[in-house]
Amino acid sequence: DVKVTQSSRYLVKRTGEKVFLECVQDMDHENMFWYRQDPGLGLRLIYFSYDVKMKEKGDIPEGYSVSREKKERFSLILESASTNQTSMYLCASSSLSGSLYEQYFGPGTRLTVT
Amino acid sequence: AQSVTQPDIHITVSEGASLELRCNYSYGATPYLFWYVQSPGQGLQLLLKYFSGDTLVQGIKGFEAEFKRSQSSFNLRKPSVHWSDAAEYFCAVGARAAGNKLTFGGGTRVLVKP
Numbered sequence: 418d419v420k421v422t423q424s425s426r427y428l429v430k431r432t433g434e435k436v437f438l439e440c441v442q443d444m445d446h447e448n449m450f451w452y453r454q455d456p457g458l459g460l461r462l463i464y465f466s467y468d469v470k471m472k473e474k475g476d477i478p479e480g481y482s483v484s485r486e487k488k489e490r491f492s493l494i495l496e497s498a499s500t501n502q503t504s505m506y507l508c509a510s511s512s513l514s515g516s517l518y519e520q521y522f523g524p525g526t527r528l529t530v531t
Numbered sequence: 532a533q534s535v536t537q538p539d540i541h542i543t544v545s546e547g548a549s550l551e552l553r554c555n556y557s558y559g560a561t562p563y564l565f566w567y568v569q570s571p572g573q574g575l576q577l578l579l580k581y582f583s584g585d586t587l588v589q590g591i592k593g594f595e596a597e598f599k600r601s602q603s604s605f606n607l608r609k610p611s612v613h614w615s616d617a618a619e620y621f622c623a624v625g626a627r628a629a630g631n632k633l634t635f636g637g638g639t640r641v642l643v644k645p
Contacts, residue, residue, distance in 0.1 A: 421574070448631045450632075452635075457540060457637050457638075458637055459535075459537075459621060459635040459636050459637040459638050460575075460621065460623075460635040461635075462632060462633075465631075465632065467631070475632070507574060507575065509575075511631055513631070518563050518565075518580075518625035518631055518633060519565070519577060519580060520575075520577075520633060521577075522567075522574035522575040522576075523574050524572075524573060524574045525573075525574050
């Protein structure tokens with residue numbers, strides 16, 4: 418069964434802290450994505466990666482960075498957390514050779530920055 | 532650039548009644564269209580997808596959607612709603628020109644009355 422896991426379901430951090438959100442997929446997918454989800458705005462793409470060590474900016478990359486050192490793992494980094502980064506963060510993955518564009522999602526991490 | 536609009540933010544429906552969720556997209560070429568569902572506290576699960584061919588698509592949990600190119604719409608329907616269908620529903624569009632990225636609508640939250 419397809420599986421995308423995220424390191425934490427809930428996280429509370431203080432303003433200015435460095436925050437790491439981890440995502441792991443066990444499907445050998447090439448593509449991985451980080452979204453944030455806010456009420457009324459749907460999902461907005463922060464960063465994505467087509468391959469190990471490759472990354473591309475999405476629609477709202479400001480204040481975030483990413484790391485992909487291994488194919489199965491994609492990390493989202495908030496260098497200096499701010500209250501406006503309080504949100505639900507969703508990780509997803511997809512395959513280049515499978516059903517194109519179909520993304521598989523993790524359960525999400527609800528981050529609160531105080 | 533592609534975009535997706537879900538005009539209804541909230542919909543309340545009685546259990547056993549029919550449900551239709553609207554989705555309008557904007558994209559110049561043939562889009563790839565998806566409906567995802569997010570139950571409370573969960574990640575997103577794919578309900579159905581349209582790539583080509585028959586414009587009426589069947590999905591899981593008794594849902595179906597119809598692609599209407601002339602109206603740029605991909606509305607989701609279910610003939611008889613169950614209490615477990617209470618969730619948030621997201622329409623998404625992908626396209627070859629956009630690589631493997633999806634653009635999501637703002638979501639429609641469905642409440643089911645007993």
